[in-house]
Amino acid sequence: MTNEEVAKDLIRQFGEDVYDFDDPYGMLTLSTKREQIIPMLRYLKDHSLYQISFLTTLCGIHYPDDPNPEREYCIVYQLHSLVNNFRLRIKVFLSEADLHIPTATTVYLSANWMERETYDFFGVIFDGHPKLTRILNMEDMDYFPMRKQYPLEDPTREDKIDALFGR
Amino acid sequence: MSTVLDISNKGVPGTDLPAKSEENVQYVNELTTLNLGPTHPATHGIFQNILQMDGEKIVSGEQTIGYIHRAFEKIAERRPFYQITTLTDRMNYCSSPINNFGWHMTVEKLLGITVPKRAEYIRVIMMELARIADHLICNGILGVDTGAFTGFLYLFEERENIYEIYEEVCGARLTTNMGRIGGMERDLSAEAIRKIRAFIKRFPPIMREFEKLFNRNRIFMDRVVDVGGITGERALNYGFTGPNLRAAGVDYDVRVMNPYSSYQDFEFDIPVGKSGDTYDRFMVRNGEIWESLRIIEQAIENLPEGPYFADAPEYYLPPKKEVYRNMEALIYHFKIVMGEIDAPVGEVYHSVEGGNGELGFYLISDGGRAPYRLHFRRPSFIYYQAYPEMCVGTTLSDAIVIMSSLNVIAGELDS
Numbered sequence: 189m190t191n192e193e194v195a196k197d198l199i200r201q202f203g204e205d206v207y208d209f210d211d212p213y214g215m216l217t218l219s220t221k222r223e224q225i226i227p228m229l230r231y232l233k234d235h236s237l238y239q240i241s242f243l244t245t246l247c248g249i250h251y252p253d254d255p256n257p258e259r260e261y262c263i264v265y266q267l268h269s270l271v272n273n274f275r276l277r278i279k280v281f282l283s284e285a286d287l288h289i290p291t292a293t294t295v296y297l298s299a300n301w302m303e304r305e306t307y308d309f310f311g312v313i314f315d316g317h318p319k320l321t322r323i324l325n326m327e328d329m330d331y332f333p334m335r336k337q338y339p340l341e342d343p344t345r346e347d348k349i350d351a352l353f354g355r
Numbered sequence: 356m357s358t359v360l361d362i363s364n365k366g367v368p369g370t371d372l373p374a375k376s377e378e379n380v381q382y383v384n385e386l387t388t389l390n391l392g393p394t395h396p397a398t399h400g401i402f403q404n405i406l407q408m409d410g411e412k413i414v415s416g417e418q419t420i421g422y423i424h425r426a427f428e429k430i431a432e433r434r435p436f437y438q439i440t441t442l443t444d445r446m447n448y449c450s451s452p453i454n455n456f457g458w459h460m461t462v463e464k465l466l467g468i469t470v471p472k473r474a475e476y477i478r479v480i481m482m483e484l485a486r487i488a489d490h491l492i493c494n495g496i497l498g499v500d501t502g503a504f505t506g507f508l509y510l511f512e513e514r515e516n517i518y519e520i521y522e523e524v525c526g527a528r529l530t531t532n533m534g535r536i537g538g539m540e541r542d543l544s545a546e547a548i549r550k551i552r553a554f555i556k557r558f559p560p561i562m563r564e565f566e567k568l569f570n571r572n573r574i575f576m577d578r579v580v581d582v583g584g585i586t587g588e589r590a591l592n593y594g595f596t597g598p599n600l601r602a603a604g605v606d607y608d609v610r611v612m613n614p615y616s617s618y619q620d621f622e623f624d625i626p627v628g629k630s631g632d633t634y635d636r637f638m639v640r641n642g643e644i645w646e647s648l649r650i651i652e653q654a655i656e657n658l659p660e661g662p663y664f665a666d667a668p669e670y671y672l673p674p675k676k677e678v679y680r681n682m683e684a685l686i687y688h689f690k691i692v693m694g695e696i697d698a699p700v701g702e703v704y705h706s707v708e709g710g711n712g713e714l715g716f717y718l719i720s721d722g723g724r725a726p727y728r729l730h731f732r733r734p735s736f737i738y739y740q741a742y743p744e745m746c747v748g749t750t751l752s753d754a755i756v757i758m759s760s761l762n763v764i765a766g767e768l769d770s
């Protein structure tokens with residue numbers, strides 16, 4: 189079971205909807221469309237040979253500087269096949285205007301809190317989630333703190349200039 | 356105190372009060388809302404469980420977490436790589452060396468640094484000591500929660516000895532920043548090696564005594580056997596890893612499946628349970644303590660000679676003496692401290708076997724001095740979701756034992 193095998197199988201199964209294949213540090217990475225993410229997770233989970241049936245992480249990334257507004261937000265699913273010791277990373281890119289993605293709780297129970305955390309941090313709406321509320325931050329927070337436009341330091345401070353300290 | 360309800364229609368005995376009507380008695384069937392936490396002696400950390408009780412039985416539960424959320428992932432986006440250990444320290448603070456070395460290994464993977472064998476062996480020793488300390492706390496406190504204080508007291512003395520070893524190696528006890536990107540901050544001193552050897556000698560009889568106190572103890576077994584069981588399939592679906600998953604019969608251990616830091620050099624077994632109940636979790640942790648001890652013994656006996664840090668001058672601070680005498684060392688020192696070193700662009704996932712399971716670091720670097728995005732896979736955050744399901748149908752005292760045996764660490768839960 190190699191990266192190429194799985195990649196070819198996914199292309200055979202999902203055709204045009206899988207793209208951007210890469211293997212940074214040996215881990216197969218690919219992107220898909222949001223319509224295909226749940227069928228893909230299910231396909232990999234039910235595959236009799238691969239059995240990629242463990243959701244290791246689910247997290248969001250914000251790319252505000254990406255020239256393509258369709259790729260501003262990224263949801264990353266990292267899966268693991270405990271039988272074959274094979275890891276796989278699936279990315280779904282979303283735009284700020286349409287931050288919706290189907291929930292993965294229908295496939296993995298563990299996705300519940302991971303999706304709540306991603307909602308809490310980035311404001312991504314997971315459609316069909318049983319209880320999509322903030323989990324780590326307080327309920328009445330009115331912004332999504334992990335987005336890049338919210339600086340960590342108070343921007344009015346002059347004693348901490350980015351060029352000297354940090355980014 | 357509960358009063359006996361007289362539901363016969365004869366009026367309240369001994370008084371002139373009227374007879375109780377049907378409406379009056381209905382409240383007996385109402386559910387009671389019970390707050391377990393945020394500050395409760397049995398949660399061992401700050402998180403809340405809102406339980407719905409029908410008499411003694413738990414009908415449903417819901418967790419509220421985030422009381423000590425410190426936004427580590429956000430803070431990490433502004434910190435140079437070497438300053439992030441102060442965050443990982445404080446995740447699972449019962450076994451902070453594992454978190455720290457896990458982070459260092461992630462960065463080394465990104466940079467392509469090969470760490471010398473000696474440093475890897477020292478790391479293994481420290482990580483296994485941390486695992487022992489972590490499991491000692493969990494199992495000791497499980498004893499306290501079932502009403503037995505003695506075991507806890509015995510074990511804490513040994514935990515103290517482990518912390519003294521940390522102190523000898525790095526000076527700190529809880530937030531041990533003993534590693535660096537590229538190796539260790541300093542070599543193991545003769546005194547540290549002596550202390551580790553003394554620990555290996557001293558600890559087994561005490562651990563055996565603890566096991567004698569608990570393993571076949573009738574009272575303890577009555578409290579934990581068949582309490583909070585979970586099937587392996589269900590546990591995997593909930594994202595369990597570590598001892599809690601292995602207690603359910605799935606033999607997934609990162610140390611064996613994806614060996615890091617020379618774990619492939621050591622001979623050790625993976626204790627696996629069967630029913631996934633509290634007793635199995637307890638026994639798996641006890642078994643792991645013995646296996647960790649075996650690993651430490653092998654590592655200290657076969658400790659290779661050689662350097663304790665990699666040749667990575669752009670990341671590993673040069674010795675202070677060199678900084679004053681040697682121009683290159685001064686330049687590298689300045690560049691590291693001022694953060695003028697560019698990391699390669701890339702994304703890397705690395706995981707280690709933490710005290711509670713697969714502790715993962717997903718690092719995305721855009722070439723700057725700090726991560727573009729850093730996501731921590733915290734095992735307790737993921738498996739704590741299953742807690743209500745494991746509690747439903749049990750009593751409050753069982754719920755406390757289940758929580759204790761899951762070893763939920765608030766720092767790791769909230770990060």
